[in-house]
Amino acid sequence: MARDTSPIVKQSRREGYIMHPKAAKVMAKKTGIPGMHAHGRQGKQSLYSTQLREKQKVRRTYGLLEKQFAKLMDEADRSQNRGGLLPGEFLLQLLELRLDNAVYRAGFATSRRSARQLVGHGHFLLNGHRVDIPSIRLKPGDELTVRPKSTKSGYFSQMDEIIKNTYQGPLGWIKSDPKKLTISITGLPTREEAEPDIKEQLIVEYYSR
Numbered sequence: 001m002a003r004d005t006s007p008i009v010k011q012s013r014r015e016g017y018i019m020h021p022k023a024a025k026v027m028a029k030k031t032g033i034p035g036m037h038a039h040g041r042q043g044k045q046s047l048y049s050t051q052l053r054e055k056q057k058v059r060r061t062y063g064l065l066e067k068q069f070a071k072l073m074d075e076a077d078r079s080q081n082r083g084g085l086l087p088g089e090f091l092l093q094l095l096e097l098r099l100d101n102a103v104y105r106a107g108f109a110t111s112r113r114s115a116r117q118l119v120g121h122g123h124f125l126l127n128g129h130r131v132d133i134p135s136i137r138l139k140p141g142d143e144l145t146v147r148p149k150s151t152k153s154g155y156f157s158q159m160d161e162i163i164k165n166t167y168q169g170p171l172g173w174i175k176s177d178p179k180k181l182t183i184s185i186t187g188l189p190t191r192e193e194a195e196p197d198i199k200e201q202l203i204v205e206y207y208s209r
Helices: 008-015 021-029 047-062 066-078 087-096 099-105 112-120 159-166 200-207
Strands: 124-126 129-131 143-146 174-177 182-185
Touching: 047 066, 047 087, 047 200, 066 087, 066 200, 087 099, 087 200, 099 112, 099 124, 099 143, 099 182
Parallel strands: none
Antiparallel strands: 124 129, 124 143, 143 182, 174 182
16 A cells, blocks of 8 residues: 655644644744755745645645545546535545545544554444545445454554544534444535645646646
């Protein structure tokens, strides 16, 4: 399974955006992009550079490789079934509906990387069937449950405590039950429920060049 294994803290500093809880502590002390000569590379950005950085920020935040992200943007741009959303807004909705993101949003993992690992190791059932592909797109009515065998692991036996530390507030499209170890998809994520501080139109402009 192809994935980006570069340090998430470095990625966060490069994009000036917290992509993992570990990055928050580091970025509170260190500002600017990493590297010996980084201070010399922080001049005024061109429009292209601004668009590129926004694309990289969102791609890395959700943990996609370039080819995956470009394909998703193409789908968002060409789709005739966007439900009234603009292409950039639809892109964010598609990203939110990824299986690994849903596990993270439900509070079952401390980060998207951790959620991706849990899914990749086959700990979840989707509508009763074992899944191990993080990019699976969920839809309203879908239900994720932790595999019976996995519930005995030390990780899932502490789910109450994990959710206390990862709870992000109520979301209108997803519900989790830490006691039953279930995640229910109850609707579609809105633009406001996606990652904050994203300028999705810059991403659309980047790919339309």
